[in-house]
Amino acid sequence: MNYIPPLNDMAFVVKELLGLEPLAALPGGEGAEASLFDAVLAESARLTQEVLVPLNSVGDHEPAHLDGGKVITPQGFKMAYEQFLAGGWNGLTAPVDFGGQGLPSIFAAPLEEMWHGANMAFTLGPLLTRGAVEAIDYAGTAAQKARYLPKLITGTWMGTMNLTEPQAGSDLGALRTRAVPAGDGTYRLTGQKIFITYGDQDWTENIIHLVLARLPDAPAGVRGLSLFIVPKVLLNDQGNLAAPNQVRTVSLEHKLGIHGSPTCMLSYGDEGGAWGELLGEPHRGLELMFVMMNAARFSVGVQGLAIGERAYQGALEYARTRIQGLPVGESQLQPIVHHPDVLRMLVEMDARLQAGRTLAYYAGWMIDRAHFEIDPQRKAWAQRRSDLLTPLVKGHCTELGVWTSNVALQVFGGMGFIEETGAAQHYRDARITTIYEGTTGIQANDLVGRKLWRDQGLAVRELLEEISATLKEFQEGEKVGSAILQAQAEVLKLTVQATERLLRQGATDPRWGLGVAVPYLHLLSLCVSAWWMTRSAWVAAQGRGGLPAEFYRQKQNVVSFYAAHVLPRALVLARQIEAPGDLLESLRSSMAGDGTVIH
Numbered sequence: 147m148n149y150i151p152p153l154n155d156m157a158f159v160v161k162e163l164l165g166l167e168p169l170a171a172l173p174g175g176e177g178a179e180a181s182l183f184d185a186v187l188a189e190s191a192r193l194t195q196e197v198l199v200p201l202n203s204v205g206d207h208e209p210a211h212l213d214g215g216k217v218i219t220p221q222g223f224k225m226a227y228e229q230f231l232a233g234g235w236n237g238l239t240a241p242v243d244f245g246g247q248g249l250p251s252i253f254a255a256p257l258e259e260m261w262h263g264a265n266m267a268f269t270l271g272p273l274l275t276r277g278a279v280e281a282i283d284y285a286g287t288a289a290q291k292a293r294y295l296p297k298l299i300t301g302t303w304m305g306t307m308n309l310t311e312p313q314a315g316s317d318l319g320a321l322r323t324r325a326v327p328a329g330d331g332t333y334r335l336t337g338q339k340i341f342i343t344y345g346d347q348d349w350t351e352n353i354i355h356l357v358l359a360r361l362p363d364a365p366a367g368v369r370g371l372s373l374f375i376v377p378k379v380l381l382n383d384q385g386n387l388a389a390p391n392q393v394r395t396v397s398l399e400h401k402l403g404i405h406g407s408p409t410c411m412l413s414y415g416d417e418g419g420a421w422g423e424l425l426g427e428p429h430r431g432l433e434l435m436f437v438m439m440n441a442a443r444f445s446v447g448v449q450g451l452a453i454g455e456r457a458y459q460g461a462l463e464y465a466r467t468r469i470q471g472l473p474v475g476e477s478q479l480q481p482i483v484h485h486p487d488v489l490r491m492l493v494e495m496d497a498r499l500q501a502g503r504t505l506a507y508y509a510g511w512m513i514d515r516a517h518f519e520i521d522p523q524r525k526a527w528a529q530r531r532s533d534l535l536t537p538l539v540k541g542h543c544t545e546l547g548v549w550t551s552n553v554a555l556q557v558f559g560g561m562g563f564i565e566e567t568g569a570a571q572h573y574r575d576a577r578i579t580t581i582y583e584g585t586t587g588i589q590a591n592d593l594v595g596r597k598l599w600r601d602q603g604l605a606v607r608e609l610l611e612e613i614s615a616t617l618k619e620f621q622e623g624e625k626v627g628s629a630i631l632q633a634q635a636e637v638l639k640l641t642v643q644a645t646e647r648l649l650r651q652g653a654t655d656p657r658w659g660l661g662v663a664v665p666y667l668h669l670l671s672l673c674v675s676a677w678w679m680t681r682s683a684w685v686a687a688q689g690r691g692g693l694p695a696e697f698y699r700q701k702q703n704v705v706s707f708y709a710a711h712v713l714p715r716a717l718v719l720a721r722q723i724e725a726p727g728d729l730l731e732s733l734r735s736s737m738a739g740d741g742t743v744i745h
Contacts, residue, residue, distance in 0.1 A: 147460040147568045149199050151191045151260035154697050157184070159503055160252055162691040163682055164511045169250055172518035178250045186238075186249075190257045193233055197226050198264035205267045205406020206571045210347075212398055217346040220406045223268055227301070227349045236272055236301035240279050244295035251517075255510035258445055259503075262452035266575050267406030271304060271344040273445050277438035278305025278356055282375070285426035285434045290375065293385055294354055304350045307438055308339040308357040308376075308412065316588060318358065318432060319367040323414065325359040325374055325422060334419025335359050335376060338396070338411065341582070345410030346378070346395040352387060353378040356438065357414070357422065358431050365429070373431035374422035376414065392420040403574030440536055442583045444509060447539030450547030450579045451502045457547075457554035457572040458495040464567070465492060465557055482557075490711075491557055495550050497708040500701075502546045504678035505671060509535035530605040534597050535674075541589035541664070542671035544579035551576040590663035593670070594648060599659075603649045606670070610642055613677045625684045633709035634676045640720040641673040647723065658727035669719040676713055679705045 160166065161180055169178035205220040212218070230236065239254050240246025261269040279298050282290060297303040314320035323337025335357060339345075346353065355376040364370030382388040392415050399409040414420040426434045465483040473484040482488045512535055515528035551573040555562035562569035580586050598606055617634055620626045644666055652659030685691075686701035 147456075147463060149195070149202075149264050149456050149459055151187075151194055151256075151263065152455060153187060153191060154693050155500060155503060156187060156256040156259070156507075158682075158685075158691065158693060158697070158701070159507045160256065160511075162685050163504065163678065164252065164507060166252070169252065169511070169514050169518060172515075173520055174248075175250060175514065175518040177248065178252065178514070182249075183253060186253055187256060189233070190235070190260060193229065193235070194260045194264045197229050198261060198268060201226055201268060201406075202265045203568060203571065205265065206403075206575075207405075209405035210398060210408035212395065215395060217348060217395060217398065217408045217410070219347055219349065219408060220267075223406060224349050226265075226268060227271070230272065231301040236275065237299040240276070240299040241283055241295070244283075244291065245299045246279075251510045251513040252507065255448055255507050258448045259452045259455070259506075262449045263456040265406075266449060266453055267404040269449075270404065270407045271347065271349065272301070273442065274307055274343055275301065275303075275305040276445075277307060277441045278354055280441050281356055281373075281434055281438040282425065284437045285373075286375075290423070290425065293381065294375065297352070298354060302350060303352040303354055304344060304347065305354045305356065306342055306345055307435070307442065308342055308345075308355050309435065310341045311338060312340055316585065318371065321358055321360065321371060323357065323359040325361055325372060325424075326419065327361075328419075328421075331423070333359075333361075333374060333422045333424065334415060335374060335422045336415035336419055338413050340411045341399065342410045342412050343582075344408060345412045347408055351379070355393065355412070356425065356435070358435060359422075361428055368432050370429055371431040371435075372428050373425045373434045375425050376420055376422040380421055392417055402577055403571065404578060439583060440533075443536055443540040443589070444506075444513070446579055446583045447509075447536075447541075447543040448506050450544030450576065451499065451506050452547070453572055453576040453579070454495070454499050454502070454547040454550030457551040457569065457576070458492070458499060460567075460569055460572065461495070461554035461557035462492055464561070464569075468561075488557055491553050493704070493707055494711055495553055497704050498546055498712055499550060500682075500704055501675035501679050501708055501712070502543045504682065505535070505675045506539050506543055508674070508678060509539045527608070530601075531609065534593075534605045534609065537589035537593040537597065538667060538671045538674065540583065541580075541586045541593075541667045542675075544576075545586055545668070547576040547579055548573075586664055586667070590667040591660055593667050594652065594659055594663040595656075598645070598648060599652055599656075603645060606645055609674070610638065610645065613638055613673065616677060616681065620680065620684065625687070626680055627683070627706065630680055630683055630705060630709045633713040634680045637669075637673050637676045637713050637716040640716050641669055644669055644720055644723045651727065655727055657731065661727075661730045662723045662725075665719040665722040669716055669723070672713060672716050672719070676709070679708050 166178040166180055169175040201222045208220045210219045237246035238249050242248040282294055298305055311321055325333040325335045328334050357374045357376050358371045360370050361372055377391055378393050380388045380391050394413045396411040396413050465488055466481050468482050469479050473480050512532040516532045519525040519528050555569050558569045561567050648659055683702050683705040686698040689698040
């Protein structure tokens with residue numbers, strides 16, 4: 147199945163809905179020009195279709211594998227990476243001082259969407275490198291930045307993130323990898339890490355691992371973690387490659403999906419200790435890792451959106467060509483797209499993906515606002531908003547990708563259950579996105595525990611008040627259809643009520659609050675998406691952006707469908723949050739095996 151980046155909708159959201167002008171007016175945001183965005187988008191689309199799309203099924207059928215202790219990636223992946231680097235894509239948003247192009251994050255969001263949609267297993271590699279760049283740029287010494295950033299930004303070296311261990315999944319407080327001072331300012335690390343995406347590969351001459359480990363005097367739990375830079379190959383005083391470090395690839399994980407991506411178990415210090423240097427301050431490693439992790443969480447949310455778009459396009463193409471059965475009201479055979487239920491599935495996929503795109507791109511836009519704002523109050527506001535949106539994008543958009551891939555299989559019918567059509571690969575690839583970089587439950591706990599309770603709802607209330615002001619403006623000006631406005635008003639009302647209940651009851655019953663955190667995450671995500679979809683209908687009604695008139699007409703119709711068919715889900719989510727708080731707890735003992743057997 148082919149994949150065509152949805153360039154019109156990407157451009158609509160970035161240029162017409164969000165707008166590049168507010169970013170370009172800020173110091174450092176001067177590169178946010180519409181003409182440059184258009185050129186970058188078009189060139190990236192060419193790379194996507196010509197280079198990355200054809201390799202997607204190759205990576206699925208010819209997984210990365212170990213040969214004599216060396217990782218071999220699927221045929222064509224290394225050459226594609228070389229073309230990726232030649233185009234300058236690796237350093238698109240990286241700092242200019244070290245060879246990057248310094249473009250805004252809002253440029254990266256649509257590019258990441260098309261790259262992941264084209265070939266998620268391939269794009270995971272550059273994703274982790276960008277995270278390493280952010281962490282080292284944020285916390286590294288001048289010497290560390292000079293030593294590592296130029297090669298990471300050009301892509302000559304790649305970066306990884308090392309958290310998980312065999313005995314510790316999401317519980318980072320249980321990590322055991324040790325780092326012992328060597329007496330010369332460096333450290334020797336011992337331990338094992340699992341689930342390391344691109345922990346080894348045959349693309350680059352070196353890999354810069356960022357590894358969480360404990361110093362000998364470290365306190366217990368997550369407060370005792372420090373972050374270390376551990377190269378696969380050691381460097382000499384001139385910064386050139388020297389001897390191999392004690393970093394060994396033990397095995398590759400055999401995964402449900404993303405087969406082309408090497409997911410490694412790594413062993414550090416088999417012969418006494420792997421050389422490493424501290425990044426940032428001792429015992430502040432988790433804080434620094436979250437710089438990298440938050441960037442990855444945003445990107446994984448975009449992944450979910452991307453794989454959903456790819457699955458939807460495949461289903462649409464199939465529905466337009468597959469002839470089976472006589473549709474109601476038709477006198478002759480027609481493609482299955484004319485069957486009402488197939489049409490419903492396709493339109494709902496499209497509508498929810500368009501809504502997810504507004505949510506994800508808005509988050510990227512706010513990352514730029516937080517970065518470029520110089521007024522302290524505006525900067526703090528933008529950072530709160532950006533922090534708030536990150537778990538929404540990661541949690542909601544990845545679940546959207548799994549849902550869309552699942553519905554796409556339904557459109558294909560039995561043919562979707564057969565590997566040759568490619569539909570099954572999208573479902574398998576999408577499934578990991580709701581798990582890694584923090585499960586949906588962890589994102590929801592972060593949203594409720596840190597973003598809602600910690601500041602007594604400040605960031606959420608600011609957001610809901612802004613949505614309310616927009617709704618009032620549209621109601622008074624009759625700028626959008628009444629059905630759309632009524633649907634958004636209902637979602638906003640339910641979200642405000644749920645927020646106040648969580649703030650009120652969560653203070654005394656945090657177990658209940660975390661038990662309904664996932665429904666709340668999706669409810670708040672629907673509220674934000676409805677806000678932007680409502681604005682989309684208004685912007686599309688103006689039709690001033692230079693896109694085809696049919697695009698604007700279809701956009702308004704999709705928003706109307708979204709309001710009628712998707713937003714009513716908010717009522718179900720709100721009812722879950724309103725349910726008596728003791729219902730879940732009443733089943734705990736039996737589910738844990740401490741009480742009566744329930745089956």
